[in-house]
Amino acid sequence: MSKLTTLDNNATVDDVIKIMERDGAVIVERLIPESLVDEALGELEPYISSTPTGSHEFSGVKTTRTGALVARSKAIRKVLMQELFLGGAKTFMKPWSDMVQLNIAQIMRLLPGEKAQQLHRDRAIWGRHLPKEIEPQFIGIWAFTDFTKENGATCVVPGSHRWDYERKAQDSEITQAVMPKGSVMFYSGTVLHGGGANQSNAHRIALNAAYALAWLRQEENMYLSCPPQVAAQLDPEMQDLLGYKMGNYALGYFSPPFEKRPGKAGIWTPEQALGASMRHIDGPDIF
Ligand SMILES: O=C(O)CCC(=O)C(=O)O
Ligand SMILES: [Fe+2]
Numbered sequence: 001m002s003k004l005t006t007l008d009n010n011a012t013v014d015d016v017i018k019i020m021e022r023d024g025a026v027i028v029e030r031l032i033p034e035s036l037v038d039e040a041l042g043e044l045e046p047y048i049s050s051t052p053t054g055s056h057e058f059s060g061v062k063t064t065r066t067g068a069l070v071a072r073s074k075a076i077r078k079v080l081m082q083e084l085f086l087g088g089a090k091t092f093m094k095p096w097s098d099m100v101q102l103n104i105a106q107i108m109r110l111l112p113g114e115k116a117q118q119l120h121r122d123r124a125i126w127g128r129h130l131p132k133e134i135e136p137q138f139i140g141i142w143a144f145t146d147f148t149k150e151n152g153a154t155c156v157v158p159g160s161h162r163w164d165y166e167r168k169a170q171d172s173e174i175t176q177a178v179m180p181k182g183s184v185m186f187y188s189g190t191v192l193h194g195g196g197a198n199q200s201n202a203h204r205i206a207l208n209a210a211y212a213l214a215w216l217r218q219e220e221n222m223y224l225s226c227p228p229q230v231a232a233q234l235d236p237e238m239q240d241l242l243g244y245k246m247g248n249y250a251l252g253y254f255s256p257p258f259e260k261r262p263g264k265a266g267i268w269t270p271e272q273a274l275g276a277s278m279r280h281i282d283g284p285d286i287f
Helices: 013-022 034-047 074-080 084-092 122-126 236-242
Strands: 024-030 064-066 099-110 138-141 185-187 202-211
Touching: 013 185, 024 236, 034 064, 034 074, 034 099, 034 138, 074 084, 074 099, 074 202, 074 236, 084 099, 084 138, 084 185, 084 202, 099 236, 122 138
Parallel strands: none
Antiparallel strands: 024 185, 064 099, 099 202, 138 185, 138 202
């Protein structure tokens, strides 16, 4: 039987990366206090309870998925900025990008009777265009309830991040991310995994959050889920992670569509959309 490694919450970024490189996934037990989970669920309750179930088997006909979490919950922002998560993401993806961005932050609620999800690689959102040696994502599935075999703890195939895409997992190669509330499983975009079947009579709740290379298109459109007037109130690093920051010289600029004042109609940085200095960018100084 295949097995996942579980670390305690004194684990370092190096500990996490070492196991991720070997297995493609690792559990860190009780990384955040249950009180922070409860705070997040309290802030999000009106949104979660008014979220419909999915319409496809893959997204889950007995699963609800709720987004815009950065705008909707202070507690979620703390989870996203948790040192091991953000630090792990930056280190894991450093070979391919100096900057990371928030790719998705979603509350997933598996209702009783939900079936097991098809095993998949999260990187498939970008097709198969990226060379295999590039790891585009660092994902955390955070247990917002206990994750048990019975309630659908995520199924994972340790080591499958090194497999050919065509190889199918045998039952003996699949394990489950059983972990108590407040724990997280970090996994790469290349490891095979999928939600388990919820055979219990209670909800299995998770925060599914991912960082990605900053030069890829985000899965959740953060500019719509967290528009400038909301983002302007946030911590500067959170703003950067949403994408309100230039990447290298050219990525992410905009022009205010109706701006006609002399000298103002040109190229603006996304930071300027949040009310930072009105500095006009005159021309390239990096070429
Ligand atoms: O629910 C889970 O445990 C995993 C969900 C998942 O992998 C996905 O929807 O991409
Ligand atoms: Fe997934």
